[in-house]
Amino acid sequence: MKIAIATIQSINYGNRLQNYALQQALKPYGKVVSLRREKVPAIKLALRGVRKYVKHDSFSNFREFDARYVDHSREVLSLDCEAPNLANAYDKFVIGSDQVWNPNFPFNSSQDYLPMVPPEKKLAYAVSFGVSDLGDKADEIAGYLQGVPHISMREDAGAELVRQLTGRDVPVVLDPTMLLSPEDWTRVARRPKGMPKDRFIFKYVLGNDVNNERIQSIADGLGATVVDVTDGSMLIGPSEFVWLVANCEAVCTDSFHASVFALLHHKPLGIFERVDAEKDMSSRFDTLCRLFTAEKCRARNDGFDMNCMDWSAFETRLAELRMDSHDWLNSAINVGVTRG
Structure with missing residues (x-):
């Protein structure tokens, strides 16, 4: 199976680490890549804010991490969402994790819901809105969510927003970084x-x-x-x-x-x-x-x-939640998949 991850790609520690972690979690299912994204003009504005947290000299460390540990696609996820060959290039598309659906990010758009991909090929794992109120974008986002049949969220507030917007009860699962062990x-x-x-x-x-x-x-x-x-x-x-x-x-x-x-x-x-x-x-x-x-x-x-x-209780709870998260991911990945 060929799987593509659609997530934020920025100079941000958590974002890069969750991207790597989700890639590792998906590898048992086949070949996994992260979709390259066409840069939006607003990304320059966002990067100005990034420099407050990450000094420019450290950018090379981020590039090295990506080059060594994150596999990227040849295809580019375009801003206009017109990618006639993209949908046929992969068997499944996994949206997430992190705040890929945060409406306050200047680079957030319909692109983050993959409208060019058939619904049966899409799932969203541990996605976050990052906020508890979608404001005047709620109706627009409700429409986008209709095109994603399998959704799991990272936060309770996100799951509640999906329920309010679509009437669907969706699970809260672990952030991908918690699917990997310290080892x-x-x-x-x-x-x-x-x-x-x-x-x-x-x-x-x-x-x-x-x-x-x-x-x-x-x-x-x-x-x-x-x-x-x-x-x-x-x-x-x-x-x-x-x-x-x-x-x-x-x-x-x-x-x-x-x-x-x-x-x-x-x-x-x-x-x-x-x-x-x-x-x-x-x-x-x-x-x-x-x-x-x-x-x-x-x-x-x-x-x-x-x-x-209580670290013993923590590990017991973590094992339970990992199993639940992997079970959901396995079920969503394998919907509609036929194996020879």
């Missing part, structure tokens, strides 16, 4: 150049950095230094990102994927709310914490405790 992630991890030998905590804050003093206090209490991914002191791509989480003393973040990797590697975790007046992106943490009983990891809650996790 799987070791294969792509790489120690950053210039990394000191001191004990350190991993800091990755995407919103306004209003908790700097609180995070520094946590580091001091652990006798550790702070490695801030966004300060530009080291070249950090996706591989370095994985290594840092795997080898730190604790994780302090407002990032969903940093939180996921902290849980996978059994690290003390402090989840700080994203301080950003433009959007509320807390729904993904609501679901993550519900699934794994990690509410006390959220710094906003009473009883905040970075060491609250």
Whole structure:
């Protein structure tokens, strides 16, 4: 079977890592590639924002990660959605994961629902809207969703939006990064150049950095230094990102994927709310914490405790959710597939 993944492709740690993880999860079904995307003009605007979090010198680390670990298609997913040969080139198209359906992204369009592909060839795995309210785009998105017969979401809020828009009950499944084990992630991890030998905590804050003093206090209490991914002191791509989480003393973040990797590697975790007046992106943490009983990891809650996790219970729950997620993916992939 030939399978194509349609997802965001940006200079973003979580995005690149989930793309790789979904590719790995799909490999048992056949040959897997990620569709190249025609660049929209608005992507330049989006990349200006990216530079706040990823220093330009680290871009080469992202390109190297993609070249080594992500297989891309020869075909290009065009903006006008006219690709007469694309639908025939693959047996299945998997949309996701990550915020591929976030209507607030400047590059979001009907392209992200693959209207040029027959419905029977499409499924969406662990997709996120990134928001809990679609605003004036709700009716438009409802129309797009009708063309995707098999949908699973990453967040409870997303599943509720799909139910409201289509009347369909869709499951919440694991982000692809959680389908891989820490041992799987070791294969792509790489120690950053210039990394000191001191004990350190991993800091990755995407919103306004209003908790700097609180995070520094946590580091001091652990006798550790702070490695801030966004300060530009080291070249950090996706591989370095994985290594840092795997080898730190604790994780302090407002990032969903940093939180996921902290849980996978059994690290003390402090989840700080994203301080950003433009959007509320807390729904993904609501679901993550519900699934794994990690509410006390959220710094906003009473009883905040970075060491609250029962890791034995976490692994039991993770195994259950992995099985459910793989079962859904297997069922959706094999609908309508005939084997010789």
